[in-house]
Amino acid sequence: MTILITTPTFGRFSTEPWRILEAAGEVSRPHPDKIMPPEELRERIPHAEALIVGMDDIGAELLDAAPKLRVVAKHGVGVDTIDVAAARKRGIRVVCAPGSNSRAVAELAFGLMLAAARGIGGSHAAVREGGWPKLFGPELHGRTLGVLGFGRIGRLLAGYASAFGMDLVAHDPYLDAESFAAQGVRGVSFQECVSEVDFLSLHLPGSQDGPLLDREALASMRQGAVLVNTARGGLVDESALAELLTGGHLGAAGIDAFSVEPPAGNPLLTAPNVVLTSHLGACSHQANHNMGALVAEDVARVLHGEPPLREA
The missing domain is CATH 3.40.50.720 (NAD(P)-binding Rossmann-like Domain)
Structure with a gap:
């Protein structure tokens, strides 16, 4: 199962999120130092079963290009950049990490x-x-x-x-x-x-x-x-x-x-x-660990056929 990560800050200060994901599937983060360009996300998303995003715009049109997608995880709290209703309509779970940052x-x-x-x-x-x-x-x-x-x-x-x-x-x-x-x-x-x-x-x-x-x-x-x-x-x-x-x-x-x-x-x-400042409110070492671990746990649960604990 392919887990695609678009945000470069995922798991930056903790190995735990990576450990959880690697036990659940094949993890791909093509750009560890920058946000994935939207056009590249569109190219890669048809192969993904799980998607972990930052501030990416995840709309209905993009979701239509993702026939294998089972879960979208926000590496953070607010899911206003994700069309949650469109995801639900397509049977895709949307999770986040409330309280983590x-x-x-x-x-x-x-x-x-x-x-x-x-x-x-x-x-x-x-x-x-x-x-x-x-x-x-x-x-x-x-x-x-x-x-x-x-x-x-x-x-x-x-x-x-x-x-x-x-x-x-x-x-x-x-x-x-x-x-x-x-x-x-x-x-x-x-x-x-x-x-x-x-x-x-x-x-x-x-x-x-x-x-x-x-x-x-x-x-x-x-x-x-x-x-x-x-x-x-x-x-x-x-x-x-x-x-x-x-x-x-x-x-x-x-x-x-x-x-x-x-x-x-x-x-x-x-x-x-x-x-x-450069939208760095959540950029503490502790918050980075918390956000990564919580969304990784729910991504793994969904991929294993279990309900997520923190669904948006």
């Missing part, structure tokens, strides 16, 4: 909050070029953090922020007031979470209906507010964000996810007061 993403989000607020990236670049600027920014203590999406990652981030003395509000349409209160957080409406905070962090799945934070929503944020996005780039109108940073309405932004990656030509590349 939550701490890694939450820690990066908090790091981006600090870096963006205090101009750490700008100071670093200036010092390397011989400068010695004194960049001022707000302290986190006493400021209000809004968390959009209060799942595992949002709750971890709220805990870190609480330790820094921040006030906390959150919005999640799937949770009731008691769920927020149990975490010491006040549940608010979407608009309140966006417009009445000093820092806003996004922890939501991708949207197919355009940016959740469109121009109007971004403009409603407080003067000098800081936006952090470690979720999906499509959640934010990036052109509007760049304009509001350039005009000074927003104070700073920390961005780890972009609508198109890599973000060539993205207006945020030339916007002021931004910290930009």
Whole structure:
């Protein structure tokens, strides 16, 4: 049984995922140092019985080209780049690794909050070029953090922020007031979470209906507010964000996810007061091990005729 891997980060810091897969079938990862090009994936997928992907777009047309495929595994958590309904219609199981990278993403989000607020990236670049600027920014203590999406990652981030003395509000349409209160957080409406905070962090799945934070929503944020996005780039109108940073309405932004990656030509590349990272929220050693081991286990289960433990 052929197991095709498109992502170069699978099993990078652990041998366990490889051990599990090699006991289940023939493992093929043609590109250990780069993402498999879409045209090559289309060529190889007809021979695959299992597919392990990163941010690849797995749509119905591609699935139609895979008559042997039995399982698609997301090396991560969000399956918004996989047409899950189309897979189910074709009898293909879709699995992921929920919770495997939550701490890694939450820690990066908090790091981006600090870096963006205090101009750490700008100071670093200036010092390397011989400068010695004194960049001022707000302290986190006493400021209000809004968390959009209060799942595992949002709750971890709220805990870190609480330790820094921040006030906390959150919005999640799937949770009731008691769920927020149990975490010491006040549940608010979407608009309140966006417009009445000093820092806003996004922890939501991708949207197919355009940016959740469109121009109007971004403009409603407080003067000098800081936006952090470690979720999906499509959640934010990036052109509007760049304009509001350039005009000074927003104070700073920390961005780890972009609508198109890599973000060539993205207006945020030339916007002021931004910290930009290469979608590395899940790139901790521990998360890499966890993600690989969990998806490998479920791929092996499906190939052996057993139901997966973590089906999307």
